[in-house]
Amino acid sequence: MAEASLAGARTEASGASRRQPVSGRAPGQGAALRQRLAPWALPIAILILWEIASRSGLVTARLIPAPTSVAAAFWRLLLDGSLLYHTLASTQRAVIGLVIGGGIGFVLGVVNGLWRPAETFLDSTIQMVRNVPHLALIPLVILWFGIGETAKIFLVSVGVFFPIYMNTFYGVRTIDPQVVEMAEVYGLNRRAMILRIILPGALPSILVGLRYALGFMWLTLIVAETISATNGIGYMTMNAREFLQTDVVLLGIIVYALLGKVADLATRAIERRVLSWHPAYQGQEMGTP
Amino acid sequence: MTLALTSSHIAKPHVAREPKPPVNGLPLSLSNVEKRFGALSVLQHFSLDVPAGRFLAVVGRSGGGKSTLMRLIAGLDKPSSGTVSIGGAAVDGLNPDVRLLFQEARLVPWQRVGENVGIARGPRWQETARATLRDVGLEDRENDWPSVLSGGQKQRVALARALVSQPRILLLDEPFGALDALTRIEMHRLLETLWTARGFTTVLITHDVAEAVALADRVVVLREGAVALDIDIDLERPRRELADPRAVDLQRRILEAV
Numbered sequence: 001m002a003e004a005s006l007a008g009a010r011t012e013a014s015g016a017s018r019r020q021p022v023s024g025r026a027p028g029q030g031a032a033l034r035q036r037l038a039p040w041a042l043p044i045a046i047l048i049l050w051e052i053a054s055r056s057g058l059v060t061a062r063l064i065p066a067p068t069s070v071a072a073a074f075w076r077l078l079l080d081g082s083l084l085y086h087t088l089a090s091t092q093r094a095v096i097g098l099v100i101g102g103g104i105g106f107v108l109g110v111v112n113g114l115w116r117p118a119e120t121f122l123d124s125t126i127q128m129v130r131n132v133p134h135l136a137l138i139p140l141v142i143l144w145f146g147i148g149e150t151a152k153i154f155l156v157s158v159g160v161f162f163p164i165y166m167n168t169f170y171g172v173r174t175i176d177p178q179v180v181e182m183a184e185v186y187g188l189n190r191r192a193m194i195l196r197i198i199l200p201g202a203l204p205s206i207l208v209g210l211r212y213a214l215g216f217m218w219l220t221l222i223v224a225e226t227i228s229a230t231n232g233i234g235y236m237t238m239n240a241r242e243f244l245q246t247d248v249v250l251l252g253i254i255v256y257a258l259l260g261k262v263a264d265l266a267t268r269a270i271e272r273r274v275l276s277w278h279p280a281y282q283g284q285e286m287g288t289p
Numbered sequence: 290m291t292l293a294l295t296s297s298h299i300a301k302p303h304v305a306r307e308p309k310p311p312v313n314g315l316p317l318s319l320s321n322v323e324k325r326f327g328a329l330s331v332l333q334h335f336s337l338d339v340p341a342g343r344f345l346a347v348v349g350r351s352g353g354g355k356s357t358l359m360r361l362i363a364g365l366d367k368p369s370s371g372t373v374s375i376g377g378a379a380v381d382g383l384n385p386d387v388r389l390l391f392q393e394a395r396l397v398p399w400q401r402v403g404e405n406v407g408i409a410r411g412p413r414w415q416e417t418a419r420a421t422l423r424d425v426g427l428e429d430r431e432n433d434w435p436s437v438l439s440g441g442q443k444q445r446v447a448l449a450r451a452l453v454s455q456p457r458i459l460l461l462d463e464p465f466g467a468l469d470a471l472t473r474i475e476m477h478r479l480l481e482t483l484w485t486a487r488g489f490t491t492v493l494i495t496h497d498v499a500e501a502v503a504l505a506d507r508v509v510v511l512r513e514g515a516v517a518l519d520i521d522i523d524l525e526r527p528r529r530e531l532a533d534p535r536a537v538d539l540q541r542r543i544l545e546a547v
């Protein structure tokens with residue numbers, strides 16, 4: 001129920017945290033530059049130390065390859081095209097799963113949010129199923145679909161379904177009833193009410209759901225591809241492990257991180273665009289525990 | 290249609306109201322209205338006639354049933370017994386001739402000011418919205434988001450939204466209660482100007498007796514679900530003189546009845 005899921009709610013003043021730190025103009029250009037570079041100092045120092053440790057034999061290069069060997073692996077796989085091939089294979093699965101699972105979650109969230117009988121009929125079942133960690137379904141999914149594409153897309157769909165469903169439902173349900181009453185007084189029909197009042201009002205919450213969904217999407221894919229695949233980043237890393245190519249394994253991990261970051265940046269860009277009416281582009285957030 | 294014109298309404302010429310165009314308001318009548326919520330009886334034997342184009346203020350304590358009265362007139366709610374009629378016809382649901390302004394502006398935050406005013410999206414709504422925004426003193430704000438407006442400006446937008454369809458009855462449920470004193474006086478002048486120009490029948494609910502006396506033709510005190518006092522305010526407009534002894538006397542009489 002909405003109440004129960006609110007327990008997991010947390011508010012994030014994302015508007016504030018997203019803004020760049022305001023660099024003081026008075027002390028001149030040098031200080032501003034230092035301000036901008038400061039966050040990078042630690043990671044760069046770590047990379048340098050790591051490189052030294054790896055080269056000097058302080059750590060086993062076979063277990064923790066030097067940053068330069070990871071960079072070399074990146075270059076090698078970029079040139080032979082396999083990096084792009086595996087990345088595209090993973091992205092394709094991710095997008096198909098997101099469209100299917102997210103689409104169903106969105107539609108059910110809207111329907112259940114607007115229509116009590118549907119909620120009564122469906123919501124408690126969905127809430128029950130939500131408590132099953134979807135990765136626990138892997139053995140079953142393999143039995144059902146074998147180890148082909150369907151299994152992986154199914155898992156991703158299930159993973160993204162819940163955050164989208166819950167946040168859409170919550171967004172539709174928490175529309176200001178006074179605004180809805182006002183719109184009724186002004187004679188908006190059902191269609192206009194949904195398109196102009198309810199969906200835009202639920203949008204901040206839906207986008208929060210999307211951000212969570214993207215996290216689940218990559219997580220599911222990593223696990224699914226590691227277990228069974230013939231391409232994709234997960235496959236690439238598992239394959240490299242068999243040949244002890246630790247640099248490629250590490251590269252795979254970094255690619256996952258980058259893909260996650262790109263997805264997050266894309267959502268934030270969408271948020272900034274479609275929530276420009278909101279004083280701080282912020283909303284009630286709700287995560288899946 | 291019942292006419293409840295007291296002699297004072299007919300007899301006294303209101304000099305300042307002379308340039309007023311033909312009244313396009315609708316008369317409003319409640320007879321023997323009762324409204325219950327479960328065991329709680331909010332209105333009992335409530336009768337009231339407001340002739341077309343008049344400005345009525347309703348004063349009463351908080352929780353006294355003023356908003357309930359508004360919702361009955363607006364058709365948002367039904368009386369438990371008795372009838373509410375507008376222009377001689379019994380109220381049955383929402384009526385586009387009747388517009389209601391709430392205490393909160395209730396703007397749609399994700400629609401721009403102009404889109405809020407033209408919320409019903411009638412024919413040529415953008416032009417009409419722009420013209421009405423000009424009437425309430427908010428020209429050039431049609432592309433702003435509501436969140437950047439002040440409280441008074443938000444109520445102006447809400448007023449424009451109510452007026453855009455040329456309503457013949459305007460209901461105002463404590464619309465200025467949350468505004469600061471100066472903004473409130475500005476809003477009073479604006480409302481009086483619009484009312485004089487357009488001639489809609491107005492019912493203003495307020496807990497501010499001075500506001501009632503400054504704006505209305507007639508003040509009704511609602512107490513224990515019925516009319517406790519019903520007096521005419523025969524002061525010439527515009528009423529700029531705050532310390533007018535007649536106004537002070539009227540305020541005192543109203544306060545005694547509340």
Ligand SMILES: Nc1ncnc2c1ncn2[C@@H]1O[C@H](COP(=O)(O)OP(=O)(O)O)[C@@H](O)[C@H]1O
Pocket residue numbers: 326329331349350351352353354355356357358
């Ligand atoms: N929908 C409702 N259900 C139950 N009680 C209500 C409802 N609406 C109003 N009331 C009650 O009716 C009384 C009058 O309310 P209201 O008309 O809002 O008063 P006012 O606007 O004068 O402050 C209050 O006691 C309020 O609690």
Ligand SMILES: [Mg+2]
Pocket residue numbers: 355356462
């Ligand atoms: Mg009230």
